[in-house]
């Protein structure tokens with residue numbers, strides 16, 4: 001595994017502070033870097049405020065049992081904040097940059113130009129950007145092969161997933177090094193090509209907009225919709241992947257349901273060509289032995305047992321397992 005020791009987290013906003021907590025929790029020094037030039041006393045107040053915010057978050061984590069009170073000081077002690085003028089000396093030694101400045105093109109451009117002047121040529125540059133494509137970020141620094149987007153999900157120190165988006169020129173070594181590094185601190189990584197919305201934001205934006213639209217149309221209250229998500233949609237998809245679930249229910253069912261919804265609700269429900277093509281090939285899922293996954297070599301009974309066990313554990317864990325004989 002690549003030896004990543006010096007990590008610069010650039011910007012001191014919500015994401016950067018949360019990422020700093022994730023690294024510090026894992027036992028690493030987390031160096032936050034204020035990306036804005038400020039007069040010395042203004043910076044001192046800003047620095048104090050940032051450390052206080054982090055301390056508050058850690059206390060929240062103690063209340064949840066995620067962190068022991070006895071470990072707070074150790075975690076906090078690993079996090080520090082450098083001013084922009086103090087940072088260059090540290091940047092020269094950086095192995096990894098996590099950039100977390102505002103989602104404003106000029107802000108990103110300015111900060112990458114500045115970073116470029118200080119970091120070594122082989123320092124991995126990862127942006128937390130929600131929207132800019134990795135190629136756009138790569139165009140802002142030299143050595144584009146070291147640039148990759150690392151999209152953490154909120155709250156970054158709790159949600160395991162980090163989506164890594166590589167450009168056509170991101171080096172395979174950079175992808176592997178960052179994956180291995182993030183996984184060594186307990187994160188789960190997925191890699192996707194350069195495309196708007198990575199995987200999760202692209203899917204969740206559709207779902208979130210639809211939920212908001214249902215409130216707008218008076219279909220159900222916010223409370224009812226969220227209850228449905230917590231106890232149905234979200235619970236199920238915490239066990240089964242989305243494409244895996246298509247294979248369980250059948251791609252053909254999704255096709256027919258989508259056609260109906262398209263007629264009633266609009267074009268956004270039109271099924272993609274791949275669903276139709278799979279139907280034509282009789283690749284609708286598990287029943288046919290092939291769908292998005294190939295079940296030819298899979299012991300389907302053992303696989304179903306494993307999924308069912310996970311479901312049972314999950315509903316038990318959230319206190320929703322029905323009581324046997326409740327009405328007997």
Ligand SMILES: NC(=O)C1=CN([C@@H]2O[C@H](COP(=O)(O)OP(=O)(O)OC[C@H]3O[C@@H](n4cnc5c(N)ncnc54)[C@H](O)[C@@H]3O)[C@@H](O)[C@H]2O)C=CC1
Nearest residue numbers: 011012013014015035036100101102103107128129130154
């Ligand atoms: N907030 C969220 O839920 C998520 C945000 N992201 C991404 O993380 C990045 C940071 O977002 P947040 O932490 O939410 O932002 P934030 O607003 O909390 O923090 C932004 C940081 O950028 C600095 N900054 C603002 N303008 C600047 C400028 N002109 N020059 C230098 N520094 C400047 C601020 O001082 C602050 O430290 C964005 O790219 C965003 O898309 C990614 C996932 C989730």
Ligand SMILES: O=C(O)[C@@H](O)C(=O)[C@H](O)[C@@H](O)CO
Nearest residue numbers: 130152153154200201204205
């Ligand atoms: O936690 C998340 O999913 C965020 O990382 C986001 O990128 C934004 O909330 C975005 O998905 C909003 O649609």
